[in-house]
Amino acid sequence: MAREAHPKTLFHLVPTNxxxxxxxxxxxxKHRVSSSNxxxxxxxxxxxPSTPRGHVITRLGRDADLILRESTREHPVSAIHVAFEINPATHLVLLxxxxxxxxxxxFAVLEDPNTDESTGENITGEKITGDGVILYGQDYKISxxxxxxQLIWxxxxxxxxxxxxxxLTVQGYETSLQLLQDVRSRDRPTENDNSEAQSWHITRLNTTKGPIFxxxxxxxxxxxxxAYGTVYEAVDRTSGYKFAIKVVDLSGQDDVEAARAILHREIKVMQRVxxxxxxxxxxHQLFxxxxPEILMPLRSGSLTSLAKSPPPDIDYEQLCFMALGQMLSALDYLASENLIHRDVKPDNILYSLLNGRYLFQLADFGLAHHRSLATTFCGTGYYQAPELWPFISGVNAGQSPKLDIWSLLxxxxxxxxxxxxFPPDTTDYGxxxxxxxxxxxxxxxxxxxxxLHPDRRASAAQMLVLLFDGEGxxxxxxxxxxxxxxxxxxxPSSRPQTRNDRGKAPQRPTAAARPLIVYPPRAPGNPLARLPPPIPNRGGNLAQPAAAQLQPIRAHRDGVVKRQAKSRAHGANTLDRTSPEQNPPAPIGPPSVQEPPVLKGPRETLRRIPGSYVD
Incomplete structure (x- = not known):
């Protein structure tokens, strides 16, 4: 008759062949055989085990804690074929x-007419090949x-x-860890430096196209x-780690395919960033x-829950500043990818505490858009940017990454x-x-x-430089x-907004353009007549000729005055009809100091000389 079980026994492997x-x-x-139920x-x-191995409970194989010697060509047995372990994070038992x-x-759940204690229901599961979680109190059949x-707890x-x-399992794990620390390094088994120190559920590779968990x-x-679904805490059946599942409810949507397209966009964005x-x-699964379901890491909570129940052992103001810096880093990355989140709010900022450090992460990309496509109304009212409410804010501008900056503020x-x-008890943006x-x-x-205006609003990168010296x-x-x-x-402009103005940024005021044509000044008495420059007569006095229609003078940026050229024939005829009175000889004596020299001849044939009048 078998002896009574050891007090530290967790379960028995009862043979069935x-x-x-x-x-x-x-x-x-023989010394490890005892009675089960x-x-x-x-x-x-x-x-x-004869030697403590931390998270490893018991190993089975040709050269292990429990010996399985029978090895054939059809069913070979490795030196260490399987091991029962504990997940350090969730304390679940793993095969x-x-x-x-x-x-x-x-392995598969052993069919039992009794109700399973751990879940409140009778569970019969499918056969699982390879690694998996062994639930406490649930019996299994194992090959x-x-x-x-039969695994009997x-x-x-x-x-x-x-x-x-x-x-009892957690107590044994903690004791094993303590004993492992007390063992001198030269006495530790060599395997501890390899597979024991880095367990399979830490180093395993994902070789399938399906979800990792x-x-x-x-x-x-x-x-x-x-509004869009429910988030669950779940346990991976292979590694025992916990993760989050976002179950999106499309059943209440008027246009199911449009809602599915939004979900598809969220998945593509999350895959990209x-x-x-x-x-x-x-x-993701069941798309x-x-x-449909989206699989994500499990975090401790959101910025909302952290604000409602802040930790007592940390400076709350410093915690807010830490969240600001990490979110600015995330938004700068999105801006560099030309992406706009469009729904930054405390509920979508998750946190976890790792080694005494708070890690904040931006989540929920259901409304994210490439900036070239972002035109639809979006976000949560309290945290929306002014450019989304032009009739209230007076800001007419398109959507850009600056939208997320206001939301983060x-x-x-x-x-x-x-x-x-803040926020107030009303959703009225006014x-x-x-x-x-x-x-x-x-x-x-x-x-x-x-x-208010995104053109003047700082970017995430600028704020990181200003407040965090560029870190992140x-x-x-x-x-x-x-x-x-x-x-x-x-x-704001008094001109009413038109359909074509919506979503457009206002144009910046520009300096007045330089005139392309410069006309001579008008006569005081006749605003339509233009005065040519005064011409000295034979007596040296300045004579004011009658008003004449002059050709417009074209201004040029380098100061050279140009006139419209006339035909060569027209210039020759003008030269022939010129009378001595129209072109008097230059007066004798030196020219007046106050007056510039006068050039004679038709204005079309004279060159421009600085400081002289052109007749």
Missing amino acids: QVAHDALLHPDN IGPGLEVGYHV SVRSKRISSVT IASYDF RTISETGNAKSLKA QDIEHLRVRIGRG KHEHIIEYLG HTLY ACIVAVRSRLKE VVLPALRAKIPAVSRLEPMAR LTTPKSKIPAIEPDVPAAE
Whole structure:
């Protein structure tokens, strides 16, 4: 008769075929055989290995903690074929295949008419090949090469057995870690430097085109709900890690295909962007159903939840400044990719605490657009930029990455007040805009972000240079212009806005153009007559000739005066008809000092000389 189970035993491997029965009789396994709920089996627990191995509970194979000696050509057994481990993050038990022949290991939930305690329902699952999660309190049937076992969890509590088993597992894990630290490095097994130190669920590669994670659906826990769907906390059935699933509900949409196209755009944007402060994309599934799913990393919460329950051990003002810098870095990256998020708000800024450092990430790209396509109305009212409300703000401008800058400013103002002073209790933008602008003096360093017109509003790159000395930049620092001082906004035009004006940026005022034609001055008495320059007569006096129609003088930027050329014949005829009176000889004596020299002859044939009159 088998002995009673060791107090640290987690579960038994009870044989169901002859090869597995023979494993119980192996000399190296006899001291690990004890009674389970259904019969004798091999014990699995942290007490089985002779040397502590941290997250590794027990190994099976030809040269392992539990010996599986039977190896054939059809069913070869590796030195270490499988290992039961604990996930350090979630504390779930994992079946890890160490053999290269992953298909040699399969397991499935053992059919049981009783209700499963851990989930409240009877679960029968499909056969899983290779690695996977072993749920606490759930029995399984397992095949390892030619060995067939039933995995039977030990009963240590009549109520809450699954929780008790998990507590025992975590206790064994922590003890193993402590013992591992006490072992001298020269006494550690060489394998610990390889597969034990870097477990498969940390180093495994994704070689499939499907999603990286596959969840255990009945373990989903709802953590959030919005207008477009529900977010769940899920557990990967292979690695035991937790992640998030966003289930989008398309059933209530008037145009399902249009909504599906928006979701497709979000997926494509998430696949494209790669940045530390933008949430990662892990995959999608069920896309062609009414409830498609997007897989993302699980984070601790959003900026909204952080503002409502701030950590007591950190400077809250410094935390807001940290979130500002990381989000500016994300927006600068999006701007460099010509992308506009268009829905920056506290709910879409997620955070996690890693090694004592807060990591903020921008999420939810359902409204993201390439800037050349961004024309539709978007965003959440409290955080929308003035250019989206031209009739209220008086700002007529197209959508650009500067739109996200205003939204981020509104987020920081809201979070600094812990969502109490802003946003207001109304969605009327005529109230929201003045309320936000009234808060700007309290955050004077952010004034460049608060300028109404996007042309004067600072970019993410400019703010990173101004406040963070360029840390987190994607845009080259040499290509970032300095922030210009703000100037009062121009008075809105009295001309009513037309359809063609919508979405267009107002034109900047330009200096008056230089005239292409310069005419001589007009006579005082007759505004239509033009005065030629005065000509001295024979007596040396300045005579004022009668008004004459002169050819316009064309101005030139280099100061040379040009006239319209006439035909050669016209010039010759004019020369012949010239009388001595019209061209008197030059007066005797030196010319007057005050007057420039006078050139004689037809004006068409004379060259321009600086300081002289042209007759």
